[in-house]
Amino acid sequence: MKFPRSLAIRIALPLVLATLPIASLVPVSAQASGSTVNVVGYSVVKTIFSKLETAFQATSAGSGVNFSNSFGASDTQTNNVANGQSADLVNLSYTPNIGQLVTAGKVPSDWASQEFSLGGVNVALTGSRQQTTYPTPGILTDSAVVFVVRAGNPLKIGTSWLNLVKPYTTTSGSGKTKVTTKHTYGIVTPNPTTSGSARWNLIAAYAGAIGAGDSSSKAQSYLKSLLTDTVAQPVSGSAALAAFLGGTGDVLLSYEDDALAAVAAGDAVQIIYPSKTILIENPVALTKTGLSNPAAKAFYSFLFSTAGQTILAQNGFRPVLKSVWKTAAGSFHSFGASAMPITTFDPSGWTVLNGQFFDPSSGIVSQLEQSIG
Amino acid sequence: MLDTVSPPPSSATQPPRKGWLLWPFQTLARRTSQGVAVTFYSLVVLIPLAALFSSAFTHGWGFFWKAATAKEALAAYRLTITCSLLAALTNAVAGLGTAWVLVRDTFRGKAILNALIDLPFALPTVVAGVTFYTLYGPKSPVHLTLTGTWTGITVAIVFVTLPFTVRSVQPVIETMTFNAEAAAATLGASPWRVFRTITLPTLLPAILTGTGLAFARAMGEYGSVVFVSNNLPFRTEVASSYIYSLASAGDPVGAAATAVTMLVMALVVLIAVSVASRRLVKGS
Numbered sequence: 001m002k003f004p005r006s007l008a009i010r011i012a013l014p015l016v017l018a019t020l021p022i023a024s025l026v027p028v029s030a031q032a033s034g035s036t037v038n039v040v041g042y043s044v045v046k047t048i049f050s051k052l053e054t055a056f057q058a059t060s061a062g063s064g065v066n067f068s069n070s071f072g073a074s075d076t077q078t079n080n081v082a083n084g085q086s087a088d089l090v091n092l093s094y095t096p097n098i099g100q101l102v103t104a105g106k107v108p109s110d111w112a113s114q115e116f117s118l119g120g121v122n123v124a125l126t127g128s129r130q131q132t133t134y135p136t137p138g139i140l141t142d143s144a145v146v147f148v149v150r151a152g153n154p155l156k157i158g159t160s161w162l163n164l165v166k167p168y169t170t171t172s173g174s175g176k177t178k179v180t181t182k183h184t185y186g187i188v189t190p191n192p193t194t195s196g197s198a199r200w201n202l203i204a205a206y207a208g209a210i211g212a213g214d215s216s217s218k219a220q221s222y223l224k225s226l227l228t229d230t231v232a233q234p235v236s237g238s239a240a241l242a243a244f245l246g247g248t249g250d251v252l253l254s255y256e257d258d259a260l261a262a263v264a265a266g267d268a269v270q271i272i273y274p275s276k277t278i279l280i281e282n283p284v285a286l287t288k289t290g291l292s293n294p295a296a297k298a299f300y301s302f303l304f305s306t307a308g309q310t311i312l313a314q315n316g317f318r319p320v321l322k323s324v325w326k327t328a329a330g331s332f333h334s335f336g337a338s339a340m341p342i343t344t345f346d347p348s349g350w351t352v353l354n355g356q357f358f359d360p361s362s363g364i365v366s367q368l369e370q371s372i373g
Numbered sequence: 374m375l376d377t378v379s380p381p382p383s384s385a386t387q388p389p390r391k392g393w394l395l396w397p398f399q400t401l402a403r404r405t406s407q408g409v410a411v412t413f414y415s416l417v418v419l420i421p422l423a424a425l426f427s428s429a430f431t432h433g434w435g436f437f438w439k440a441a442t443a444k445e446a447l448a449a450y451r452l453t454i455t456c457s458l459l460a461a462l463t464n465a466v467a468g469l470g471t472a473w474v475l476v477r478d479t480f481r482g483k484a485i486l487n488a489l490i491d492l493p494f495a496l497p498t499v500v501a502g503v504t505f506y507t508l509y510g511p512k513s514p515v516h517l518t519l520t521g522t523w524t525g526i527t528v529a530i531v532f533v534t535l536p537f538t539v540r541s542v543q544p545v546i547e548t549m550t551f552n553a554e555a556a557a558a559t560l561g562a563s564p565w566r567v568f569r570t571i572t573l574p575t576l577l578p579a580i581l582t583g584t585g586l587a588f589a590r591a592m593g594e595y596g597s598v599v600f601v602s603n604n605l606p607f608r609t610e611v612a613s614s615y616i617y618s619l620a621s622a623g624d625p626v627g628a629a630a631t632a633v634t635m636l637v638m639a640l641v642v643l644i645a646v647s648v649a650s651r652r653l654v655k656g657s
Contacts, residue, residue, distance in 0.1 A: 073621065075622040075623065076621035076622070078623070079620075079623045080621075082623070100623065191604055191606070191618060193606075193618040193619070193622045194617075194618045194622055230605065231521055231603060231605075232521060232603035232604065232605065233603065233604045233605050233606065233610075234603075234604060235599075235604065235618070235621075243603070246506060246510055246511060246512065247510060247512040248510070248511050248520065248603065360443070360445075360624075360627075361443070369445075369607050370445070370607055372607060372608070373444075373445075373605075373606065373607020373608050
């Protein structure tokens, strides 16, 4: 059997060339490990973290610190970290995800109190941190579930959750040829299996119905109508916004911060603040490896500093630092005291809600989706 | 592959008169290459699949069955199989036509078209997804919104699996002689009858193979479909997307169980196609 030499070279050369980039990567990652902070976050904080990191690198504590970032749907990210993805600092969409990392042994169980032990670099946090009436330790930012509609609100979508599922009519022609057509609003919300944002949205919808005086069974049938009218369930909050901006649906259920970012970016959308909503609390924690990484600890402190919280506030996230909230409150919609019917989402509260609503076989949402499909 | 096309002279099994000293080495070389092939296939395909199977049964048969037959999984299988089947059949017809034109006709740009057939293989499927979203999404320039519909999913899969039938049928048409067809035509058979009784039976095994491959590939398509499906559980969520959501939401065993079910279905189709096309070849 003849094996032409030229053929051998043709096969071998690309193989050798292909290994070069891999080989060149190895020393880089090894050498930078000293002052690198691995940040793992949920999908919508990608942009804000690049701003926070740049600002941190400009401080004396942060000079020379490198960042390695990973952003995606909250449950996906949690699962990746639990399975060994490097992470010093995790910012996830809701507290149960941090709880899963505690169970997986990645985050210490007293993660929420890190804020008190580490936040004190720039400011005394204890007792002074919360903006209003819902103090929860370990929370980096607050937000709310809002409606995002097309610019100018052409379909005149109101502030009531219940009206989202009411059909609206359009008429075409006039006189005898007048035709009235019934429509439903196409709703876009992420997939609750992969997205924390989706869970906040559906709980807010349920709470909205309860807040409007519905019994729990009526609130469930409301939720069913809402899911029936849902036209897309992208994998993450960011993907849902992207689908909405791409023209899918009439109403997007979204984080207030993500919606504000879209408006600030000049996208042709506007925000409708529902009359009742939910207080969203996005937790942050240092992992066990992060606690032994001085740069990660310094960055954590920076996140809770006046400077860090101000950057968050300027980008649509409700700051948790009372002093920053005082100056920033004016630029946020005021929901009023009774607007957030369900507010305390301590981890055990979410454990109950997750079982009740999102259990794959017995959860309310799962069963409703099944009955629709 | 080469062996089936032109069996090499059996110099490896029968020692040639000259150079008989080399014979043991040639045998060794042959055995070694067989060993390398099997090892490579095992490392790349068999071992990961074995790991998947063992992972799927981590919590026992009961858990596997529950995960594999979850209502959301069943809805996803139904959607995936229906769309894959429609796409594979579409490509069986369209692919046959394309291959026919590429071999039997001469026209300007034929070489370019021939090269472009493989484009869906070369393109990342996500690119196909973005392209479809732009063309058939809510802001469709041709006012045709297919996103969130079974039709849209099927169209995306048709694009991704187009080369299979073309590339399996094309070489068979190339080696076909005109003689039988010409004789039939001379004897007064209509073109349709010539096609039905002579051309099609010759091509059928190749069409079956291409369609089977396309179907199996379609069952697993993710990148392009995830853009156009809108991902509604029980309604437009394809199996691969359902598996992804399970895997990324911390249910690796459920994901593996669903994946194994898909794998077995694809395998059954491939084996059935292989058996059917062998029978056809023997029959003719």
